[in-house]
Amino acid sequence: MLTVEHHFTCPHCLSQISMILDLSVSPQKYIEDCEVCCRPIEVHFETKGDNITYFSANPLEQ
Known part of the structure; x- marks a missing residue:
């Protein structure tokens, strides 16, 4: 499994956050x-x- 940490801006609160993405399965x-x-x-x-x-x-709206 190939993983990478990806940084982006939360579309709700505009904070910089990161997620670990598994690049072995696309899309x-x-x-x-x-x-x-x-x-x-x-x-x-x-x-x-x-x-x-x-x-x-x-x-996504709650």
């Missing part, structure tokens, strides 16, 4: 809570080899 789409404000974020990313070719983090 991936899942929901994870922000580590600062605990609100849900829809994470979607695609990879080619060990490079992230697409990343989005969109807010």
Whole structure:
């Protein structure tokens, strides 16, 4: 399994956060809570080899 820490801005609270992404399976789409404000974020990313070719983090309303 190839993993990488990816930093981005939470779409809810605008804090800089990071997530560990598993690059061995592409594409991936899942929901994870922000580590600062605990609100849900829809994470979607695609990879080619060990490079992230697409990343989005969109807010989900509770």
